[in-house]
Amino acid sequence: MTPALPFAGIDGCRGGWIVARWDGAGTLHLTRVTTIAPLFEVPDAPHIAAIDMPIGLPERVGAGGRAPERLVRPLLGMRQSSVFSVPARAAVMAGVGPGDETTRYRAACAAALASSDPPRAVAKQCFHLFPKIAEVDHLQRSRPELRTRLVECHPEVAFWAMNGQAALAEPKKVKNRPYPPGLDLRLKLLAASGVPVDLLDAQNARALGAGLDDLIDAAACAVTAKRVAEGKALRFPDPAEADAFGLPVVIVA
Template structure:
């Protein structure tokens, strides 16, 4: 049995999409639950998460810079993650001061989720073997060959569904969840109508992992990522990179 998982933060929970021998969409309250309810199972080869994994000691991450350049006019969807010292600071003004008096609100609100994943991986070495970082917009751009419109409207959602449309169980399952939300069903597995974009984001991560057959790090997995030669995070010992489908 072989399965792959995509995970995206959905405002109040982690949205989980599994594909392969088993396909489903669900949510979990923490990364801990994602791992213990889904990820650690033997059939799961890898997990792609839309959250920064690996923090620089100084400066910024090269993978963020390259992803931003790749997305061009949609580069604002990529957050430039500052050093570990900044991310681990609890006070906004202190964090901003440490970051050269510059820190966007979106990055600041993302810090708790970054720390959640970072601490989990520090405490669970076995999870570092399967959990990789990715970025949905980078995956969609690579798969479609062009920039897509904003996913904030129905047009952008439909464009992304079209990218996933290969007749697979994954596409049919995700389309069903999206259409249920559009038809007025506000809640299902804690997925509200306003979180449709998180469903398709987690889906493209699961699809990407399956497409490139992303294997555990211990198996010396070979996969496309930004940058080609990433630096390792000193605490986690994993590369600071963004996995994506490559040229398809």
């Protein structure tokens, strides 16, 4: 009999998502999925899933983005650049609207400039995440019961929590290439949190069509899911804010 895997960590990768299902002890199962909705449509759906993707989109954006981004960045030291500012809902939706990529990017930037103070356009790296942000937004708006089961996290904040609430000294990547000392540090923190890390290697990453850092980040999100289930998660801000559709605006760790 397959053991129950109540916790899930979800991290975006090219063309889909890496899902790390974990039983909180010695069993970790890694899969790649195209969309996340089916994860919650089966009898063995995770009880709690933590996803590295913004949930809760602002109508307007001030300097530094949403409250969650402003609160967690100072915790991460040299890693704080990994936390990007989420643009307004109008910008995200313009970026997934009709037209080719250039048309959509221009529309997103125009909407972002009109809904930010000071006015700010959209970075290309952030723009490429818009389809995934919109996917999660649609799922949470159409299925309100998932709002307490699918929560927003951030891998570097998860590792900060695992590291005794201290910023990590090593990055995951240097010049956009994997950095072994940083990956090894994160694997050690996962192992110390009880995650079986034997599957988190380059061979499995290649088999799943993802990077090793994607697998490691998904596992970190699974640790956060377990902390949520146990009532141990930290929330930024606490209490959570909500967007215009009632979606929670909070990063948990």
